[in-house]
Amino acid sequence: AAGVIQSPRHLIKEKRETATLKCYPIPRHDTVYWYQQGPGQDPQFLISFYEKMQSDKGSIPDRFSAQQFSDYHSELNMSSLELGDSALYFCASSPRQGLTTGNTIYFGEGSWLTVV
Amino acid sequence: QKEVEQNSGPLSVPEGAIASLNCTYSDRGSQSFFWYRQYSGKSPELIMSIYSNGDKEDGRFTAQLNKASQYVSLLIRDSQPSDSATYLCAVNPREYGNKLVFGAGTILRVKS
Numbered sequence: 001a002a003g004v005i006q007s008p009r010h011l012i013k014e015k016r017e018t019a020t021l022k023c024y025p026i027p028r029h030d031t032v033y034w035y036q037q038g039p040g041q042d043p044q045f046l047i048s049f050y051e052k053m054q055s056d057k058g059s060i061p062d063r064f065s066a067q068q069f070s071d072y073h074s075e076l077n078m079s080s081l082e083l084g085d086s087a088l089y090f091c092a093s094s095p096r097q098g099l100t101t102g103n104t105i106y107f108g109e110g111s112w113l114t115v116v
Numbered sequence: 117q118k119e120v121e122q123n124s125g126p127l128s129v130p131e132g133a134i135a136s137l138n139c140t141y142s143d144r145g146s147q148s149f150f151w152y153r154q155y156s157g158k159s160p161e162l163i164m165s166i167y168s169n170g171d172k173e174d175g176r177f178t179a180q181l182n183k184a185s186q187y188v189s190l191l192i193r194d195s196q197p198s199d200s201a202t203y204l205c206a207v208n209p210r211e212y213g214n215k216l217v218f219g220a221g222t223i224l225r226v227k228s
Contacts, residue, residue: 033215041220042204042218042220042221043160043204043218045215045216045217048215058215088157090160104150104162104165105162106162107152107159107160110158112157
């Protein structure tokens with residue numbers, strides 16, 4: 001079965017640079033979520049989109065922005081990168097209305113961002 | 117107090133034994149509960165979901181939910197070394213809409 005596709009899988013950036021992560025949800029999933037997981041930490045919710053509109057916002061820094069496009073893929077843009085942004089970034093997707101109808105969230109393999 | 121609490125472990129069990137993982141949550145109105153398995157450096161993989169009180173079995177895994185006690189658990193029967201991973205409890209608190217709040221995870225080590 002098709003899964004959530006993320007790219008790039010690994011990314012190295014210098015401080016103050018900009019990075020963009022891409023996410024392609026499972027076919028027919030129209031809700032996309034972004035999570036950040038630091039070393040030894042649990043995944044922290046950043047932001048989610050449903051039908052190309054932001055649906056929930058978590059602990060996403062103002063330096064980060066995200067959007068969902070007409071084909072339902074999503075991009076997370078991170079600017080003025082800091083050392084503390086080094087983490088594994090997961091994208092996840094779920095069917096329409098996600099958890100409220102008993103569906104669940106499926107995660108991509110993640111994108112490793114290292115800021116040096 | 118965190119919204120989802122788990123014992124960080126590590127929980128060590130011998131191969132073939134039952135591993136019992138526990139999770140408590142703070143929002144009494146939570147509706148959806150999930151267990152994810154995560155290997156180091158990999159993405160969380162859904163193991164079980166449970167929505168109503170009682171037990172739900174799937175192969176070697178059994179999820180148990182007690183909403184009155186705000187408690188959800190995962191039992192792994194006939195534990196295998198390949199079960200060694202971090203197990204994340206995730207809850208959809210009512211007020212959070214479509215997002216999951218994760219516990220810190222319990223490290224499980226199955227020794228052969």
